[in-house]
Amino acid sequence: MAANHLQGDALRRFGQLPSLLAAVLVATGFALVPAAQAATVAPATNSAAVRPSDDSGPAVHHDTSPPLRTLHAAPVSKPGPRPVREVPNPSAAKVTDPVVQKSHRARAAAVPTIVNFDGIGAESNEEPLVPPDPNASVGATQVVETVNLAFAVYSKTGSTILPPTPTNALWDAFGGPCENTSAGDAVVRWDNLAQRWVITQLAGTLEGPFVQCVAVSTSPDATGTYSRYSFVYADLNDYPKLSVWPDAYYLTFDRFNPSNGNFLGAEVCALDRAQMLDGSLATQQCFYTDPGHGSLLGADLDGSTPPPAGAPNLLMGLNGTSNNSLAYWKFHVDWANPGNSTFTGPGTLPVAPFTIACPNAGPDTACIPQGGTSQQLESLSDRLMYRLAYRNFGTHESLVVNHSVDVGGSAAVRWYELRLSGGNPVVHQQGTYAPDATFRWMGSIAQDRVGNIAVGYSQSSAASYPSIRVAGRRASDPLGTLTTGETTLVNGGGSQFDDFPEAAFRWGDYTSMAVDPSDDCTLWYTNQYQPANGLGNWHTRIASFVLPGCLTHQTKLGATPAYVKKYPHPRLVPPYPTATLTDVDTGRPLSGQRLTFTAGSKVLCIVTTDRRGRATCKPKDGVQSIINSHGYIVTYRGDQTHQSATARGRLVIVGKQHDGKQRHGE
Incomplete structure (x- = not known):
């Protein structure tokens, strides 16, 4: 059966628009949105499915910045438009979902928020831009948010410490593409073991070089100094996702041929965390997957208990065209003897059958309805959604992750709690949250220190504007169910639409659920919404809450x-x-x-x-x-x-x- 195709992200971000919005396309840079290609499922130790990457090696440049609060953004050079490039898309066979939760089953009241405030808005960019790439993490005393071209620092009460600032300001006086270009897809994480911030984003031009910029704070203060690095790649390094692990910072990418735009597979790189925390020259060790897998996520550590010493980083993704399994890989990095580093996979993890939502993530096949318009939004159901959150409870190791699926013509959140058995993931519980006919998608998931689970996501329907909601469960609740009352963090005030559907269907790209390290109970969720009808006028929302029973005063x-x-x-x-x-x-x-x-x-x-x-x-x-x-x-x-x-x-x-x-x- 012929594969369906979709446009590359650089044009999909705003397509072919008039002059007012054409600049938006220019500003976005070269990122491409991937989709997994059909592939035969390989055994977990099939080394033929992976190979070392030519991108392994030292950072091309590194230094230590002045305090971030003193830096300024350089004018950004903007690459011109690129031709439409196509990537494969997975099958969308209709199957019966046996783990659908069709009612709210509230065993606890809706969770009240602690703080709930607007984060960065579209006005922070020099020009309007979709999607916003909303992402945030929380540290000892601060919250850092990133969007496609800007970042900001807030207190935990929602007051602004550092207002929205162009992300390339972080590389002021660094030189090269990190300082002079800005291509979005930014991610921020708090390294809880080291009490440091890690911020990364794409840079470069459409013709190359293809650069990933990484900055590691030298203290817990997000407005202080940073150790800054730039790494170069042979191919377009799209949709980067960052995860924290004791032996490395892991970055995953989707690779595209810079000459013809063909999807080449995923790339996984381990960055030398110890050297970066020290501010010294750091290297990266990278591997490629086969072209049948994309958009991998690395296990990302939550809590203060590290994984067992020497444990490899587990990476996961959707399993090609399979609708009843996930794929996983293991990356063990050896910095003393790089030749001993191993990257094995893909292994196959059987899960309950599912049908992906909006199988073709382009303007003609977006399926998420919005109130007051016929313009629909895409779901990005061709990938697992950020993060793959890992936690070591001592008695067991647990990971949670989610993706968007179809239930009766509506989009729903399929979520998993996986546990490691002999180092391999097994399903402990799974569920598809579809308590009514509204559409839920673009999720992010995490666990608190007692094993409660929270999922945040976008919600929309033909009768409502896109909004932001969260749901959760207590560790003692029946498996496979979200049992708290659904909480609306903010109701949208409009829908995203314009005369150019090539742009208006883009939504999110990813969101983030983070855990507050100060108590390991408070959860922080970040997503986008529309305050009014329009295109390129999005706002982001940041809210915190605690699930019942985590802060355990009896x-x-x-x-x-x-x-x-x-x-x-x-x-x-x-x-x-x-x-x-x-x-x-x-x-x-x-x-x-x-x-x-x-x-x-x-x-x-x-x-x-x-x-x-x-x-x-x-x-x-x-x-x-x-x-x-x-x-x-x-x-x-x-x-x-x-x-x-x-x-x-x-x-x-x-x-x-x-x-x-x-x-x-x-």
Whole structure:
């Protein structure tokens, strides 16, 4: 069967537009969006499917910058338009998805946000540009966000520390393409083991050289000095994705022939992390995959517990045309003896069958509807979505990742928790989140320190504007389900459309879910939305939240009886139902917390605790419900720092003369 094709990213970013938007195309540089090509699945040790790359070697230039807060962006040289180039696209066979979650199944309330603010907007670019490539990471005290041509630094309360700044300012006075060109696809990560920031983006011209710029902070302060590096590649190095591992910073690319634009396969490079943290000359060791696989993601460390000593970095991607497996590789780098470095794969990981959403990611085959327009958006369902988040729990090693699939004609998020067994990934749980007919796509996923999982994504439908939502699950919840109420971080105020669908179908390219290292519980999600109808007027949103049970202050809830006098008519009598809420870990009462008193389906009261942690319910009605239920239930939902709790107050029927003694319980 003939493969479907799509346009290269450099033209897909804005296509053939009039002069106002043509400059946008010029500004975007040379990035191409890949799609996996049909290939026979190879065994995990089939070295014929991989080979060393000619790009291995030292950085072509490196230095240490002045403080970032003092740097300035050089004027960017803008390469001209390139001809349309085509890349293969995987099969889109329709199959039945056996792990679809068709209802919300909320076992916990929607998660409230801690902070929720606008990040970088399209106005930060010198010219309008889509897609925005929204990405952010969080460090000890700061949040750093990158978009296609800019970055910014925020506090954890959302105040601006460094306003949106052209990304090439990071390479001020560095010289060469890193300083003088800016091609987008930026990524930022926090190296938690070293307490450093790592920022990378594409640079170069359409004719070459093809350059990746990498900067590593010299301290936890994102506005301080950086060790800066540039690495050169023989082929177009598109869609770079960065992951942090103890032995290296791993970069994955999709390779395209610079002469004819043909897709060549993926490339994986290990950058010498130790040397870069030291500010010394660093080398990279690189390998190629076969042309049947693209858009690989490297395992990216969350938490403070590293993987076992000497563990290779696991990389994953969609498995060619397969709709019931993922592919994986293992990269073990040896800096002392590079000849001993190994890159093996692809191995095959069986998963539940799926149908990819929007199989052909071009303007004629985008499938995500938007409110108020016939213009549809693409899903990028031809790849796993950033990140492949790794966490070592001590008892097991876990990875989570997601991609976009089709369920009944709507896009949905397929997510996985994988665990390592003998060094190989196996599926621990998987699910497709499609609780209703709205479209959900462009996801990112992570785990907190107790194994709760959060997924963020874009949401849209023919009746709603593209918005940003998150959902999650507690580690103890039934496998394969997202069980918190769905939280909307921001509702879009418009749709993305214009007279030129070659540009208007582009959305996101990727988003990011990061974990706050200060408590290893707070999750930060970043995505794009439209504040109003238009093209090139996007905003980004940054929000943080905590899933239930991660910040593990246990709570204790006590409840007094409900005293009811039945004659001459049923009524509550003093002392009224009272609950006391206590922090078990500190022994202190919890004031200012809302408690809900219920009997059967009847809500009796919602009362806030006083300084002694007490709340008393004096309902106007509901006495019969208390009698029928033989008492009442009081519930505390919990918050970002305290677990939920429930207690039962029993029913006591008192005699005709209420003297505090003639009572008996039921």
